[in-house]
Amino acid sequence: MIEPPTSSERPPQVQESTNAVILEHQHFQQLLDVLRKKGYQLVGPTIRNSAIVYDELTSVADLPIGWTDEQEASTYRLKKRQDKAFFGYNVGPQSWKQFLFPPRIRLFAAKKNGKGWEIETDPSNTPAVRYAFIGVRSCELKAIETQDRVFNNGEHLDPIYKVRRDGIFIVAVNCTQAGGTCFCASMGTGPKIRGAFDLALTEITDEAVSYFVVEIGSECGAEVISEVPHRRAEKHHTDAADRIVENAAQHMGRTMDINGLRELLLSHIETPHWDDVARRCLTCTNCTLVCPTCFCSTIEDVTDLNGERAERWRRWDSCFTVDYARVAGGNFRLSPKARYRHWLTHKLAWWVEQYGTSGCVGCGRCITWCPVGIDITTEVKAIRNSHAKNQG
Amino acid sequence: MQPENLAEVLRNHPFLSSLPEQHLQTLLSCASNVMFHEGQYLFHEGEEATKFYLIRTGKVALEVHARERGPIRIQTVGPNEVLGWSWLISPYRWHFDAFAVEDVRAFALDGTCLRTKCEVDHDFGYEMLSRFAQVLEQRLVATRLQLLDVYGSSYAGVRA
Amino acid sequence: MNEELAVSSRRLVDPLLPHPVPIRRVVWETDDTFTLLLEPGGANGADFSFAPGQFNMLYAFGVGESAISISSDPYKPNIIAHTIHRVGAVTSALSRLKRGNFVGLRGPFGTSWPIDKAKGRDICIIAGGIGLAPLRPALYALFHRRKEYGRIMLLYGARSPLDLLYRVELEQWGKHYDVDVVVTVDRADSSWKGHIGVVTGLFNYVKLDAPATTAMVCGPEIMMYYAVEELLQRGVFEENIYLSMERNMKCAVGFCGHCQFGPKFICKDGPVFALPQVRFFLDKKEI
Numbered sequence: 001m002i003e004p005p006t007s008s009e010r011p012p013q014v015q016e017s018t019n020a021v022i023l024e025h026q027h028f029q030q031l032l033d034v035l036r037k038k039g040y041q042l043v044g045p046t047i048r049n050s051a052i053v054y055d056e057l058t059s060v061a062d063l064p065i066g067w068t069d070e071q072e073a074s075t076y077r078l079k080k081r082q083d084k085a086f087f088g089y090n091v092g093p094q095s096w097k098q099f100l101f102p103p104r105i106r107l108f109a110a111k112k113n114g115k116g117w118e119i120e121t122d123p124s125n126t127p128a129v130r131y132a133f134i135g136v137r138s139c140e141l142k143a144i145e146t147q148d149r150v151f152n153n154g155e156h157l158d159p160i161y162k163v164r165r166d167g168i169f170i171v172a173v174n175c176t177q178a179g180g181t182c183f184c185a186s187m188g189t190g191p192k193i194r195g196a197f198d199l200a201l202t203e204i205t206d207e208a209v210s211y212f213v214v215e216i217g218s219e220c221g222a223e224v225i226s227e228v229p230h231r232r233a234e235k236h237h238t239d240a241a242d243r244i245v246e247n248a249a250q251h252m253g254r255t256m257d258i259n260g261l262r263e264l265l266l267s268h269i270e271t272p273h274w275d276d277v278a279r280r281c282l283t284c285t286n287c288t289l290v291c292p293t294c295f296c297s298t299i300e301d302v303t304d305l306n307g308e309r310a311e312r313w314r315r316w317d318s319c320f321t322v323d324y325a326r327v328a329g330g331n332f333r334l335s336p337k338a339r340y341r342h343w344l345t346h347k348l349a350w351w352v353e354q355y356g357t358s359g360c361v362g363c364g365r366c367i368t369w370c371p372v373g374i375d376i377t378t379e380v381k382a383i384r385n386s387h388a389k390n391q392g
Numbered sequence: 393m394q395p396e397n398l399a400e401v402l403r404n405h406p407f408l409s410s411l412p413e414q415h416l417q418t419l420l421s422c423a424s425n426v427m428f429h430e431g432q433y434l435f436h437e438g439e440e441a442t443k444f445y446l447i448r449t450g451k452v453a454l455e456v457h458a459r460e461r462g463p464i465r466i467q468t469v470g471p472n473e474v475l476g477w478s479w480l481i482s483p484y485r486w487h488f489d490a491f492a493v494e495d496v497r498a499f500a501l502d503g504t505c506l507r508t509k510c511e512v513d514h515d516f517g518y519e520m521l522s523r524f525a526q527v528l529e530q531r532l533v534a535t536r537l538q539l540l541d542v543y544g545s546s547y548a549g550v551r552a
Numbered sequence: 553m554n555e556e557l558a559v560s561s562r563r564l565v566d567p568l569l570p571h572p573v574p575i576r577r578v579v580w581e582t583d584d585t586f587t588l589l590l591e592p593g594g595a596n597g598a599d600f601s602f603a604p605g606q607f608n609m610l611y612a613f614g615v616g617e618s619a620i621s622i623s624s625d626p627y628k629p630n631i632i633a634h635t636i637h638r639v640g641a642v643t644s645a646l647s648r649l650k651r652g653n654f655v656g657l658r659g660p661f662g663t664s665w666p667i668d669k670a671k672g673r674d675i676c677i678i679a680g681g682i683g684l685a686p687l688r689p690a691l692y693a694l695f696h697r698r699k700e701y702g703r704i705m706l707l708y709g710a711r712s713p714l715d716l717l718y719r720v721e722l723e724q725w726g727k728h729y730d731v732d733v734v735v736t737v738d739r740a741d742s743s744w745k746g747h748i749g750v751v752t753g754l755f756n757y758v759k760l761d762a763p764a765t766t767a768m769v770c771g772p773e774i775m776m777y778y779a780v781e782e783l784l785q786r787g788v789f790e791e792n793i794y795l796s797m798e799r800n801m802k803c804a805v806g807f808c809g810h811c812q813f814g815p816k817f818i819c820k821d822g823p824v825f826a827l828p829q830v831r832f833f834l835d836k837k838e839i
Contacts, residue, residue, distance in 0.1 A: 295809060465738055543680060
């Protein structure tokens with residue numbers, strides 16, 4: 001299992017140019033072939049229904065080559081690029097959590113037997129596959145690390161998450177442009193890939209010859225790349241890669257001031273601004289569905305028609321649903337205002353207390369996919385401003 | 393009970409704590425020691441409220457006679473507590489029946505007499521009103537909690 | 553922060569899979585509340601033990617699970633009791649089970665009452681309604697070493713005399729274990745000779761040695777809120793006040809997110825909390 005880093009330590013940076021190689025675009029298919037030969041199931045970006053989603057990849061041709069995305073609050077469009085970049089977009093509505101934390105999964109089946117009943121442990125929970133994630137952004141890598149801490153919370157370890165997380169191969173991708181709703185730079189989660197990965201690619205397409213600068217992050221990664229045609233990266237290659245990523249960092253679509261954020265939110269639990277958001281929020285749960293760190297789930301117990309066999313299923317849930325906080329005597333969080341407040345405060349403040357990091361990785365999906373364009377960075381700014389008004 | 397002892401015990405009743413001495417004397421002049429046996433009614437709903445009681449020992453239950461449902465008890469008043477504010481507030485009639493659940497020893501204070509003294513001495517009147525206002529507030533908060541029926545299956549019949 | 557457990561709690565099996573255990577007895581406490589007595593060791597004699605204040609997830613085959621506090625003696629864990637208010641689909645399904653039927657068990661989960669920490673002190677227990685159920689194991693644990701504690705007071709409020717739980721035991725505790733038991737109801741008819749009024753009103757009838765008192769409170773949240781106010785007003789220190797909180801439980805292991813109360817997961821950071829851990833949120837609406 002790739003262990004979650006503690007808050008004070010991070011895996012050593014593998015950044016020297018001696019550990020970087022050049023991979024030509026024409027050889028990318030071979031990278032996929034090597035991974036497939038080693039038994040990995042490839043999942044990565046592909047276009048479907050006018051969006052870039054994550055699905056099984058059969059070949060390079062499945063990638064969104066030459067496409068980019070334009071994102072703003074409640075806006076997402078695909079647009080053709082001038083070049084043939086493989087990864088020239090930012091993030092789509094899906095994240096990698098759908099593979100590690102499946103949207104629907106059976107926890108167990110049970111059947112009646114004589115006077116009682118017994119559990120059939122579910123072999124289908126152990127997937128036969130190991131995933132290779134192709135095209136993991138820095139924010140997404142941080143999101144995976146964040147969910148590592150959720151599903152291994154110090155007291156319990158989710159076996160469903162663990163069996164999928166162990167042994168995955170990560171081909172990470174440095175963002176060469178920032179999206180309209182991106183703010184990973186503010187959150188300290190990107191755009192440069194840092195953390196535990198196997199290979200990290202920076203795609204250079206602004207020169208006469210296009211190529212990938214590949215940073216090797218693990219022995220597994222070294223082994224894989226050794227079987228694919230490549231050559232040593234020179235300093236000017238890695239410099240070009242660094243420059244382009246730094247350029248992305250400077251052009252983020254949004255910013256979030258995280259200074260004293262927890263104290264700010266704690267002291268504004270009853271600020272009138274929440275009523276303002278509540279007027280706009282539809283509690284549609286889109287934000288929690290697209291968010292790469294949201295982890296809430298619910299349990300459904302079902303039987304067959306004659307009541308002989310029962311199953312328990314786990315499926316994604318959202319704190320925005322009206323029944324989320326329902327108990328026998330009532331509902332602890334009924335109003336949309338309370339539900340929105342919980343989501344934001346949990347994401348930016350409670351999460352730190354629970355897991356040692358922020359829950360937000362600055363990917364901007366919640367802004368893009370909110371049908372009414374509620375922007376988490378704007379809401380925080382508004383609360384800060386109301387705070388400043390009350391102070392001054 | 394000797395007059396000096398009456399004063400001492402009255403002085404120590406929590407309802408009268410920190411009452412200035414001159415007001416205590418006013419009260420004393422209208423106070424008497426009373427006793428009710430288990431099963432007796434201290435007063436009935438609708439009767440003129442001429443007294444209030446500082447309970448020393450025992451227990452009094454306030455009853456509402458809910459017609460087809462019979463008597464329902466909604467509050468008990470026990471040692472160190474005060475029973476009855478209707479003497480102070482027009483139309484000076486009791487709203488409940490008061491039933492001695494156990495033998496009760498109490499101080500009875502002549503409300504009619506004290507009302508006159510409140511009119512004459514507004515300082516004394518203020519002391520009485522502010523103390524009773526506190527009792528009323530406590531009872532109102534408690535009554536509201538009882539109304540919420542928090543131990544029931546749904547909160548006051550409101551399902552979320 | 554986990555309270556030191558007076559009795560060590562060992563998990564039964566995998567905390568994510570319910571283990572079928574037989575019902576040994578069903579007792580109806582009131583017309584809508586019943587107690588299931590389970591034998592968690594069952595046929596294979598597996599180990600089960602718990603600390604007072606912990607809860608189990610009980611599974612009614614095919615219907616669902618409910619988080620139910622364990623309400624029996626932690627020193628006698630071979631048979632465990634769960635007092636359940638029949639109020640929804642799962643609890644209704646559990647209420648139809650009979651002796652010999654099987655219930656799915658996951659647990660025990662959660663933090664426990666500070667039985668060890670409170671040694672040498674006076675104990676004031678305030679219970680509202682079914683809140684007495686998770687406090688009963690605490691009482692048993694205190695009785696187990698009665699001499700190691702000072703005064704024990706139990707203030708218990710219920711809806712009406714018919715809704716009182718464990719009536720026989722309430723009397724016995726007063727007689728045999730040197731406990732001041734004071735009971736009140738919200739309303740009664742003329743056959744009730746006891747107190748009537750909110751449970752916080754009972755403080756008028758007990759004299760607390762506040763600095764020496766540890767308080768344990770369980771009941772509807774609004775009742776706990778007022779009880780805490782009353783305790784603080786009478787000089788009990790906030791770090792000596794403990795509450796058992798309730799929220800929507802599904803997984804009981806901190807993964808599903810439902811039971812959050814502010815940053816606290818009731819299933820693993822609670823349900824028992826020392827007041828300083830939750831005080832900030834107690835008066836905030838819809839946290």
